[in-house]
Amino acid sequence: MKSVFKKLSYVFFPRRCRLCGEVVELDKELCWDCENINEIKSPVCLYCGVEEDKCTCKKKKSDYNGIIAPFYYEGNIAKALHRFKFREMTELADEFTLRMYNAVCGNYSEISFDFVTAVPLGKKRQRKRGYNQAEILAIGIAKRMKIDYNTVLYKAIENKEQHKQSRRERKANVFGVYDLVNNADVNGKTILLVDDVKTTGATLGECAKMLKLYGAKEVYCVAFAVVSK
Template identity: 35%
Template sequence: MTHFIDKIYSRIKGFLFTVRCPYCGKVIEPNKKCCDKCKKEFPKFPLVRYATGGYICTSPFPYDGIFRRAVLNFKFHNCGAYAELLSYEMVRAIKDVYSNKEFDIVTCVPMHKDTLKERGFNQAELLAQECAALLGMEYGNLLVKTKKNKTQHSIKAAERAKNVIGVYSPIDKNLIKGKRILIIDDIITTGSTLGECARILNKCKCGEICCCTLCTSLLL
């Protein structure tokens, strides 16, 4: 019955909304997550990196080509609706790399309130919420960004670790203590941002911390 309802919903959605491939912008069928051409460029296996502090991070895509274009459109060209389509591949990477792990809560790298006001949404939060829903897990905001620092992509790699120190704080330590946490962000480059978020969560005596991003920048 649930499958039948989902099919009906997809057909209705197709009549009401135009669905586009998040990687190239081509119109696709409502039940698809991307076009066939872009699908052929997907890596066969997830990419694995480590954030600062040794926290493992998995990503379905490299930050290059059609995947870089998808991220830029998602973040800067009012394509927040892409979150649902992009999150499916993140969940694939999560299930593959973390098949032997269990998480209590999914959270995201927070955005400063001024930046959030300018952009209108936190792309990491949208991805995290979609991933949590697909995984059947709880989503929660565990951290707040209290200081508006320089954007990481605007400074040299060697300066990024220092740039994020002291900008994040826990919202409620009781919500963090003992929890096994999956942190979501859009991109991992040096791993400084995810590493600092993990460090703050770890200070609140959480359980295991793992990370997932949509893309990983292989070359700094």
């Protein structure tokens, strides 16, 4: 009898994994995959966000000073991001920002940030989705770090969706599309720039380049996941 109720309750009030959003048993916080997941461990290559012994980037320089993430973009982390981004499961942000905050504390402990900001979405896409997933993460991280969140960038040009571009096209696709919002003060600032996922780093690089053009001192990035190859 009990198991019937249990089964029914999954259907009507499914409990979901805090990290990836998969349905789990009622007494579980995380699904089996997430309980056994490998977080990215220090030392990390700050040029690409991959663990140093797995990095193949040959320290390819970008306009940002570092990129880190708690996870690689694979398996249930990829599913988690999809649910967060395209299926409006914004409640996952709580666990995402906790893991990202831990990565910041572990890898950027020496850095004193002035504020946190996010990679902006284009107006059209934000209206369609109803939220900017990177901004939700950035606000959550800022809260955990007890520093300000500031919107300082906006998308001046609507480009094609980055995830639909080939690796080669990505840099050209984001070139010159971001600009500084009116009255944003980035001069001399050390900024933590947040996005949901880092693939080639073209988007984060372009945003960092803009912030530095307007006088930012250093721009460090954190994503929820990095593509490892």
